[in-house]
Amino acid sequence: MxxxxxxxxxxxxxxxxxxxxxxxxxxxxxxxxxxxxxxxxxxxxxxxxxxxxxxxxxxxxxxxxxxxxxxxxxxxxxxxxxxxxxxxxxxxxxxxxxxxxxxxxxxxSACFVVPIEDDMHSIGNAVTAAMMIHKTGGGTGFSFSRLRPKGDLVRSSGGVASGPVSFMRIFDAATEQVKQGSTRRGANMDILQVDHPDILEFIACKAHDGQIKNFNISVAITDAFMKALEQDETYPLINPRTNQVVKSLPARQVWDLIVEHAWSNGDPGLFFIDRANAACPIQHLGRIESTNPCGEVELHPWDxxxxxxxxxxxxxxxxxxxxxxxxxxxxxxxxxxxxxxxxxxxxxxxxxxxxxxxxxxxxxxxxxxxxxxxxxxxxxxxxxxxxxxxxxxxxxxxxxxxxxxxxxxxxxxxxxxxxxxxxxxxxxxxxxxxxxxxxxxxxxxxxxxxxADTSGGCEPEFSLVWYKHVLDG
The missing domain is CATH 3.20.70.20 (Anaerobic Ribonucleotide-triphosphate Reductase Large Chain)
Incomplete structure (x- = not known):
């Protein structure tokens, strides 16, 4: 040979x-x-x-x-x-x-996506999986879009759901306790689809410093939303548990809120989910719903x-x-x-x-x-x-x-x-x-x-002189 x-x-x-x-x-x-x-x-x-x-x-x-x-x-x-x-x-x-x-x-490897379904068993398993991945040096991406919205019915307990953002805080707290390979804290990406009923709460969830420390967040933008935005129309919010429309919002209102918070604190980003799936060469494996923590790689669950x-x-x-x-x-x-x-x-x-x-x-x-x-x-x-x-x-x-x-x-x-x-x-x-x-x-x-003593990725040099603090954790 x-x-x-x-x-x-x-x-x-x-x-x-x-x-x-x-x-x-x-x-x-x-x-x-x-x-x-x-x-x-x-x-x-x-x-x-x-x-x-x-x-x-x-x-x-x-x-x-x-x-x-x-x-x-x-x-x-x-x-x-x-x-x-x-x-x-x-x-x-x-x-x-x-x-x-x-x-x-x-x-x-550095980039992982862990799936989350709308039940406590899946959510608990996802937290455990994320901690194991962070311990070995990786970062995790999630889509919380399948979780039922705040206030929705929970038949098994007779209570009401607390919504995706509340569970983000659980993941965030777990991440805070695990050091990646003893050298760096874990990193996460959370994505929520723009037609989820809790989208307004999600967009603003990092407005208060320190509440969510270990997440980048992005809104999964659909082609339907962009069409509504272009035509200055409303678009429907859909309960993922029932797949029923619960109300509508003006696309321009949601877009302006995204822009406002992205300008003030850098989040949320945008994930053009329909475009990512259209370009995917392995569509037969299912729909892509999330990316890695920095957003450069869209991944199927467990990929x-x-x-x-x-x-x-x-x-x-x-x-x-x-x-x-x-x-x-x-x-x-x-x-x-x-x-x-x-x-x-x-x-x-x-x-x-x-x-x-x-x-x-x-x-x-x-x-x-x-x-x-x-x-x-x-x-x-x-x-x-x-x-x-x-x-x-x-x-x-x-x-x-x-x-x-x-x-x-x-x-x-x-x-x-x-x-x-x-x-x-x-x-x-x-x-x-x-x-x-x-x-x-x-x-x-x-x-x-x-x-390598060079500029990062495809980014410009932001200054001729700069400082970076390499943290222990």
Whole structure:
């Protein structure tokens, strides 16, 4: 059998020699605070080089599942280590924190969605699941849209329901007590559909500081609501227990309230739920109702996205004729293919805290390859971030990364097979045999961009000088 790396990478991918690791003082402080292994007394026991080596070796071991021998696994590990050590690509925080670390959880993903049905058993199970996920370094998204509204009948007790917002406070309190991997507090996303009867209370639930600390919130916006807004009409609120209309609200009133609170405290965001489902290639698995905590990945219940980000700033070169700084497209192609291989391996290397998650992630094999350093690469190219040319450069970069990402997924499928949920998917309909149901997603990269010493995600640089406090919890 050919070496696995030869199967996955383009012809230019022969340069995986270890580069000297160059880390800024800020990066070293972040690594020491959160990522480097420690002994029982709390003393740091590894260097950044050793961190990248343990992660690379752990994730490369997955190749054995697909027929690789010792030599091929070492070759893959070297390639992964060179990729991270050059800071051209970094995986999400749980992978860096946990992979290969003694006594650490074998949970390497950051983004989860936990379903909630309209009964106390489901709600209690969701709280437990969230605590287990937070303990191992992940964040959770929920949709509370199935819960009956405040004041609705509870037949089993003869009482009345307290509504979604009251249960949010229970989840929030549980999150407050669990530290993620002993390094950071849990993070949550709560989504409520715009036609839920408690939507006005939900929109304003973070208006008072300190009541709900550990949630981002978003309103699931439907196409019907947007049509009512455009035509300045009312729209119906529907009780999810009975599926009956209970009253109507002016769409403009609700929209203005969303805008007011988003301006005052940053929440709620908007999740265009009908658009997300229309674009979903695996619609046969059911309807998507929620996203991860930062909102960049929409997920089915119990699904996960393994995130990793390309440092665009590390993909520049000098034009041999003009001497100008230009994008190194062959190097970027190599990085994309190696990163897709890495992220697909993470799926099999994971051992999530719940059986439902392990089954779903191996069914969809979703990965999220994103970017960081967009603002910095535009600096280097002399292109203003807020210009039409800046948009064109960003579009060209992401089209290239997306196209090469799917090519890499197709190459993986030739060796490893299509993802199990492929049958019945849009990919099957289109005749595209791919390894992963999704390939790209742009995460905020708040901490890993500090390790890479570059700008976060696709965001602009907000200041020439800034401070970040890395908290213990």
């Amino acid at each position: 050919k070496a696995m790396t030869e199967m996955f990478l383009p012809a230019c991918a022969g340069r995986h020699e270890k580069e000297k690791l160059m880390l800024s003082p800020n990066a070293l402080r972040v690594l020491e605070k959160r990522y480097l292994a420690r002994d029982e007394e709390g003393k740091v026991t590894e260097t950044p080089e050793q961190l990248f080596r343990r992660v690379a070796r752990t994730i490369a071991e997955t190749d054995r599942l697909y027929g690789a021998d010792d030599v091929q696994v070492v070759e893959t590990a070297n390639r992964f280590e060179a990729l991270m050590g050059s800071l051209r690509f970094l995986p999400n925080t749980p992978t860096l924190m946990n992979a290969g670390k003694p006594h650490a959880h074998r949970q390497y 996960v996205c393994n995130l990793g980000s390309i440092n665009l700033e590390r993909h520049l070169t000098q034009d041999s004729q003009t001497g100008q700084t230009v994008i190194d497209w062959p190097k970027l192609r190599e990085t994309v293919h190696t990163a897709v291989h890495f992220l697909d391996n993470v799926i099999d290397a994971n051992d999530h805290p719940l059986t439902e998650i392990n089954e779903m992630t191996r069914h969809t094999r979703r990965i999220g390859l994103g970017v960081m350093g967009l603002a910095r690469i535009l600096f280097a190219l002399g292109v203003p971030y807020d210009s039409q040319e800046g948009l064109q450069v960003a579009e060209k970069l992401m089209r290239f990364i997306q196209e090469e990402g799917w090519k890499a997924s197709q190459l993986l499928a030739q060796v490893r097979g299509v993802y199990p949920a492929w049958q019945g998917s849009k990919h099957e309909t289109d005749g595209r045999r791919v390894r992963n149901s999704y390939v790209t997603a742009i995460a905020p990269t708040g901490t890993i961009s500090m390790i």
